[in-house]
Amino acid sequence: MTMLFGGGAAGKRDQERKLTRLMNSTNRPPQSNFDASSLRDALSCFPTGVVVAATCGNQGLPVGLTINSFNSVSLEPPLILWSIALTAPSLSAFRTHPSFSINILSSDQQDLCMQFARSSDNKFSDVDWRPGYGGAPVIKDALAVLECRTYRRYEGGDHEIYVGEVMQIDSSDRKPLVFHRGRFVDLAESAA
Ligand SMILES: Cc1cc2nc3c(=O)[nH]c(=O)nc-3n(C[C@H](O)[C@H](O)[C@H](O)COP(=O)(O)O)c2cc1C
Numbered sequence: 523m524t525m526l527f528g529g530g531a532a533g534k535r536d537q538e539r540k541l542t543r544l545m546n547s548t549n550r551p552p553q554s555n556f557d558a559s560s561l562r563d564a565l566s567c568f569p570t571g572v573v574v575a576a577t578c579g580n581q582g583l584p585v586g587l588t589i590n591s592f593n594s595v596s597l598e599p600p601l602i603l604w605s606i607a608l609t610a611p612s613l614s615a616f617r618t619h620p621s622f623s624i625n626i627l628s629s630d631q632q633d634l635c636m637q638f639a640r641s642s643d644n645k646f647s648d649v650d651w652r653p654g655y656g657g658a659p660v661i662k663d664a665l666a667v668l669e670c671r672t673y674r675r676y677e678g679g680d681h682e683i684y685v686g687e688v689m690q691i692d693s694s695d696r697k698p699l700v701f702h703r704g705r706f707v708d709l710a711e712s713a714a
Pocket residue numbers: 572586587588589590591592605606607610611612613635636638639640641642701
């Protein structure tokens with residue numbers, strides 16, 4: 523029988539080194555050929571809706587931020603996901619409070635979108651809201667609302683990924699706010 527590697531401890535070490543080299547040469551991700559700005563441009567080609575994710579902060583005060591990283595995950599159980607920057611001041615409230623709301627904005631809610639996209643202690647001061655599932659604030663005239671309990675949290679690079687289990691829903695048939703290539707766009711009526 524042909525010995526591929528020498529015997530004994532030295533042979534085993536040699537074998538492990540060769541296996542590691544082989545695995546590194548086949549599994550290593552290709553060198554990226556883009557910078558953060560080109561990645562942002564490429565991602566902005568994907569049109570999204572716009573959402574305010576909201577929860578309870580200190581002393582039960584409402585906390586929320588504009589997001590477009592929202593997406594559906596599963597129907598059974600009913601799961602959704604979104605992500606929040608590790609640098610966002612509102613992150614600690616989402617880490618602490620076990621429920622949150624997803625408020626999908628309508629086409630006439632651009633101002634609300636921008637209001638929740640700027641750091642402030644009183645984003646809700648002139649917003650009509652009510653406490654929803656688990657006390658998380660729900661924006662009353664949102665296009666649709668998903669009231670969730672935090673199901674899982676995952677590390678996602680410079681963001682934290684939230685998976686929510688949907689506990690209550692509400693929706694209407696107004697037009698959604700749509701974000702594409704860094705600006706709001708009008709959603710063409712679909713031919714019925
Ligand atoms: C259209 C749009 C989408 C956004 N999507 C996200 C997102 O998915 N995740 C995120 O962390 N920030 C997102 N932001 C930025 C936050 O809204 C912004 O950083 C906000 O200030 C965070 O709230 P805070 O400072 O109260 O924590 C988005 C902003 C806009 C205008």
